[in-house]
Amino acid sequence: MSxxxxxxxxxxxxxxxxxxxxxxxxxxxxxxxxxxxPDKGGYAGIGSGALPKFVGFALLVLAVLHIxxxxxxxxxxxxxxxxxxxxxxxxxxxxxxxxxxxxxxSIASALLFACTAAGFGKNKLALxxxxxxxxxxLIYGVFDQLLRLKLxxxxxxxxxxxx
Amino acid sequence: xxxxxxxxxxxxVALDPMILFYALIGVTLGTAVGxxxxxxxxxxxxxxxxxxxxxxxxxxxxxxxGIYYGGMYGGSTTSILLNTPGESASIVTxxxxxxxxxxxxxxxxxxxxxxxxxxxxxxxxxxxxFLAPYVVKLALVFGPREYFALMMLAFVTVSAxxxxxxxxxxxxxxxxxxxxxxxxxxxxxxxxxxxGVPELLxxxxxxxxAVALFAIGEALFVASQGNTVVEKIEAVKGSVWMSRSDxxxxxxxxxxxxxxxxxxxxxxxxxxxxxxxLSYATEKRLSKHPEEFGHGAIEGVAGPEAANNASAAGTLVxxxxxxxxxxxxxxxxxxxxxxFGLQPGPLLFATSPQLVWxxxxxxxxxxxxxxxxxxxxxxxxxKLLTIPRHxxxxxxxxxxxxxxxxxxxxxxxxxxxxxxxxMGFAMRLYCYPIAPVVVGLILGPMAEQQxxxxxxxxxxxxTTLVATPVAAGILLLATLALVVPLIMRMRGKGALxxxxxxxxx
Numbered sequence: 001m002s003x004x005x006x007x008x009x010x011x012x013x014x015x016x017x018x019x020x021x022x023x024x025x026x027x028x029x030x031x032x033x034x035x036x037x038p039d040k041g042g043y044a045g046i047g048s049g050a051l052p053k054f055v056g057f058a059l060l061v062l063a064v065l066h067i068x069x070x071x072x073x074x075x076x077x078x079x080x081x082x083x084x085x086x087x088x089x090x091x092x093x094x095x096x097x098x099x100x101x102x103x104x105x106s107i108a109s110a111l112l113f114a115c116t117a118a119g120f121g122k123n124k125l126a127l128x129x130x131x132x133x134x135x136x137x138l139i140y141g142v143f144d145q146l147l148r149l150k151l152x153x154x155x156x157x158x159x160x161x162x163x
Numbered sequence: 164x165x166x167x168x169x170x171x172x173x174x175x176v177a178l179d180p181m182i183l184f185y186a187l188i189g190v191t192l193g194t195a196v197g198x199x200x201x202x203x204x205x206x207x208x209x210x211x212x213x214x215x216x217x218x219x220x221x222x223x224x225x226x227x228x229g230i231y232y233g234g235m236y237g238g239s240t241t242s243i244l245l246n247t248p249g250e251s252a253s254i255v256t257x258x259x260x261x262x263x264x265x266x267x268x269x270x271x272x273x274x275x276x277x278x279x280x281x282x283x284x285x286x287x288x289x290x291x292x293f294l295a296p297y298v299v300k301l302a303l304v305f306g307p308r309e310y311f312a313l314m315m316l317a318f319v320t321v322s323a324x325x326x327x328x329x330x331x332x333x334x335x336x337x338x339x340x341x342x343x344x345x346x347x348x349x350x351x352x353x354x355x356x357x358x359g360v361p362e363l364l365x366x367x368x369x370x371x372x373a374v375a376l377f378a379i380g381e382a383l384f385v386a387s388q389g390n391t392v393v394e395k396i397e398a399v400k401g402s403v404w405m406s407r408s409d410x411x412x413x414x415x416x417x418x419x420x421x422x423x424x425x426x427x428x429x430x431x432x433x434x435x436x437x438x439x440x441l442s443y444a445t446e447k448r449l450s451k452h453p454e455e456f457g458h459g460a461i462e463g464v465a466g467p468e469a470a471n472n473a474s475a476a477g478t479l480v481x482x483x484x485x486x487x488x489x490x491x492x493x494x495x496x497x498x499x500x501x502x503f504g505l506q507p508g509p510l511l512f513a514t515s516p517q518l519v520w521x522x523x524x525x526x527x528x529x530x531x532x533x534x535x536x537x538x539x540x541x542x543x544x545x546k547l548l549t550i551p552r553h554x555x556x557x558x559x560x561x562x563x564x565x566x567x568x569x570x571x572x573x574x575x576x577x578x579x580x581x582x583x584x585x586m587g588f589a590m591r592l593y594c595y596p597i598a599p600v601v602v603g604l605i606l607g608p609m610a611e612q613q614x615x616x617x618x619x620x621x622x623x624x625x626t627t628l629v630a631t632p633v634a635a636g637i638l639l640l641a642t643l644a645l646v647v648p649l650i651m652r653m654r655g656k657g658a659l660x661x662x663x664x665x666x667x668x
Contacts, residue, residue, distance in 0.1 A: 015593055019334075019593070023334065023338075026338070026341055029356075030341055030344070030356070033355065033356050037353055037355065038353075040351070042619065043618075043619040043620075043622050043623065044615045044616075044618035044619035044623060045618055045622075045623030046614075046615060046618060046623075047351065047353075048348040048350070048351050048353035048355060051340075051344060051611050052344050052355060052356065055337055055340045055341050055344060056341075058333075058337050058340075059337050059338075059341065062330065062333060062334050062337060065330050066330070066334075069330065078592075079388070079389075081387035081388070081592060082386070082387050082388070082389045083387070085386035085387060085389070086383050086386050086387045086588070088386070089382060089383055089386050089560070090383070090581070090584075090585065092560070093379065093560070093564070093580075093581045093584065094581060096564060096577070097574055097577040097578060097581065100568065100572060100574075100577070101572075101574075105568065109561055109564065109565075112557075112560060112561060112564065113557045113558070113560070113561050114557075116382070116553075116556055116557040116560045116561075117553040117554065117556075117557040119386045119553075119556075120385075120386060120552050120553035120556050120557070121552075121553055122551075122553035122554075128557070132557065132561070135558070135561065136561065139561070139562075139565060143214065143565065143569065147214060147217070148217055149213065149214055149216075149217075149569040150569065150572075151565075151568060151569060151572070152568065152572050
């Protein structure tokens, strides 16, 4: 249910313009790349560059449509998103990407687990980090050792599982 | 050999203990993810793709199909007891089912959903088995232009025909098509849009995109909505068995739901939701108790639940016979076939009959398993709904990243996962449909190949695309599917189409 919030009412539909700009940028990129490809059509008459150009033009058209609809329609009523929880979760994912190689799968994933839990309102890190670590180690054991799915090992994995 | 012989032969594959085990894992997982809100069968199959890389192809594919069927069963439980659909094909079930649960008739509602799913699954799987050989024969005369036309139809129906805005659907589709262009062009070997990054030469992995959009985007979206919503789970009171009058009122909706759901799943019309809505509307019109609709009419649960299972089986018809996915789950199952070097299509029926018929037969077995899993064990599944959300989503993200890490632990791949996750979040926030992106990524390169092949055959003559009645007819249908909804929206009938929005499965 969308709650009535006077602050969000009668806001110009800025989102539509931002999305239009992103679509236009992507479209332009595709067209540029499409022209950069040496187009040897062969028998078909169209080569590797044709589709990037076509999709690029379509994205430009969609960008224009977004601008038109942004000018015409008011911003949709929607509850203002809570950014705190989103940032926690994104931070957890980013931490995992950065720490995966140096610290190994389990520690990096435990931090992702704890950050996500914090994002959803459980911010006792002293509780969530150990639970995440136990779960990650269990997953590592099952998938890396039993199912032979190669997961990046760190100090902790080498201590526990050897190798 | 007749279809019947093939089915019997397939049953010998399906009853192999190892295969039975795979099917059991599939249906159990499928029911679980169907019950849990926030994760659906498409995501689960995407997560399992890298894990099954080293396993038996037949077993893995049977497991995926089990997840698909199981998701359709499990979704009804959440709809009925929580009023939050576990997956998008169960939205309609929540209308009447939750009212029944509130009135203390949750048991019969769950029972008619489960038995209806069973009846529909059984009939629709048999229909799949008997229809498939004919479609295969038809597919043999299909050339590149017919395939291209079919893909255009799939693009339009998935993105623009339903939902609240054709612009948003087409935007999603073209973003997917743009992503599909990354990597090496399969016809000429030309690198496109890879900007010298070697990881991009392989293109964007379907699993990475699907997991990012469905799991990470969804988790971020749920997180952004705050923790204010308190959901009330209705307890299952009394017996789960249906009374004589429940049976009398259920069996016709089951059959009608099957009849509506199967063809809609089989057509490139995207998603099981449409069938469930049509079935609901039909039951409402035909019911002898129309006054009960909106207050817990059992027909309103029986029909749509049968329809969504029948359309799951229907989706497998174009997937197996033409290699054409018409829903997000089917698109990811196609990626599953390709992972094992198998290309679904007419040729698969000739080269791997054991696998195809084993798969179809094991769907019959899976249906029986699902009935057993869902009726007596229903109270166990309800327990899943009591998992606190912070543990649930922390676990989902852990598993979501596990798949990508196991497949390719490069920072580029994980960075893409995060980037697409944020994109998925923005799309959810601004109500852009997600399925067209995934379908665009998978069907995009196939459509491009077919188009260029067709043009190469005709030496660059574009009229070749409409030179056969079949191709021209399908393209005309696709145009109608694009234009008619536009006119309907302009005339203010958009609300109906918005209801038919195709979300995920």
